[in-house]
Amino acid sequence: MATHLMIDPTQVCEDALRTDKAYNIEKQILPSEVRIIDRLLARRVELVDAYAEIYEKLHARPHGIATMLGIITNVAAFWNPAKVADAREARGRLQEVNRKIAELALDLAGLIEDRSEISNRSGFASDTYYHIVDVIDAASSDNGFYRFHLRDELKPLSARYDLKYWPSLADIMRVIGQDAEDADTKATDTLTKAATTGSRGSRADFFKALFQLIRENADSHPGHIPRGFKLSDDCLASLANCALALGPDDLVDGAYVKRLRQRARERKKSG
Numbered sequence: 001m002a003t004h005l006m007i008d009p010t011q012v013c014e015d016a017l018r019t020d021k022a023y024n025i026e027k028q029i030l031p032s033e034v035r036i037i038d039r040l041l042a043r044r045v046e047l048v049d050a051y052a053e054i055y056e057k058l059h060a061r062p063h064g065i066a067t068m069l070g071i072i073t074n075v076a077a078f079w080n081p082a083k084v085a086d087a088r089e090a091r092g093r094l095q096e097v098n099r100k101i102a103e104l105a106l107d108l109a110g111l112i113e114d115r116s117e118i119s120n121r122s123g124f125a126s127d128t129y130y131h132i133v134d135v136i137d138a139a140s141s142d143n144g145f146y147r148f149h150l151r152d153e154l155k156p157l158s159a160r161y162d163l164k165y166w167p168s169l170a171d172i173m174r175v176i177g178q179d180a181e182d183a184d185t186k187a188t189d190t191l192t193k194a195a196t197t198g199s200r201g202s203r204a205d206f207f208k209a210l211f212q213l214i215r216e217n218a219d220s221h222p223g224h225i226p227r228g229f230k231l232s233d234d235c236l237a238s239l240a241n242c243a244l245a246l247g248p249d250d251l252v253d254g255a256y257v258k259r260l261r262q263r264a265r266e267r268k269k270s271g
Contacts, residue, residue, distance in 0.1 A: 009055030010048050014041060016066040020073070032077035036243050040073070043242040050238040053231060067224040068231075071213050075191075076243035079209035081202075084195045091185055091196065098180040105177025109170040116170075132166050133158035190216065203252065206240060207260050233257040
């Protein structure tokens with residue numbers, strides 16, 4: 001017991017951070033997480049209580065402290081307000097690109113049909129592609145897998161089956177356009193989904209991603225964090241302030257985190 005009381009939780013936590021930093025530098029990976037670690041080390045005075053809580057709740061679990069601190073550095077590096085704003089912008093851009101594809105594909109389908117009609121009626125032709133297999137063959141000219149494995153099987157089919165068996169280029173364009181118009185833009189991973197919930201970005205996005213990553217590291221998944229693990233509101237606020245490099249005028253407090261958790265519970269009940 002005496003030995004346990006002599007342990008400095010701040011030192012234990014900072015040793016875990018330094019170990020993680022040294023590994024990243026040695027492997028030349030995750031420079032953004034290294035920067036977050038440096039922030040935490042530089043603001044150690046603000047984190048004494050947070051480190052004490054982390055140590056108290058996780059010191060008995062192998063890798064528990066390192067895992068929790070790794071969660072903080074990861075979320076701060078990749079789901080900070082600027083990164084989440086980029087993700088939201090990308091979502092909007094993807095929706096806009098799909099809208100334009102739908103419009104342009106419909107226009108292109110009409111132009112392809114116009115070209116075919118002119119060629120059939122005017123006595124002039126422009127020697128352009130009209131068969132989907134010819135388009136595939138041309139588009140795959142630099143694809144060795146196609147040339148050596150598929151081409152000799154596909155090309156004869158265009159001669160064996162005439163045009164009535166194949167989709168027209170115009171129909172293909174329409175399908176591409178309809179696919180884009182019907183597209184439902186969704187997050188491809190749980191952290192993106194958690195951080196971008198809602199129409200407008202805010203500092204709360206960081207905490208949403210943080211809560212999600214803690215859940216994903218719980219024993220039930222499994223991980224080194226116990227199932228149902230929860231840090232106090234004040235602890236999370238201190239970690240966020242330092243990891244996100246928030247200044248005196250921008251600090252969040254425990255009351256802010258408490259409100260976020262309450263809203264999350266309300267959404268879960270109503271959802």
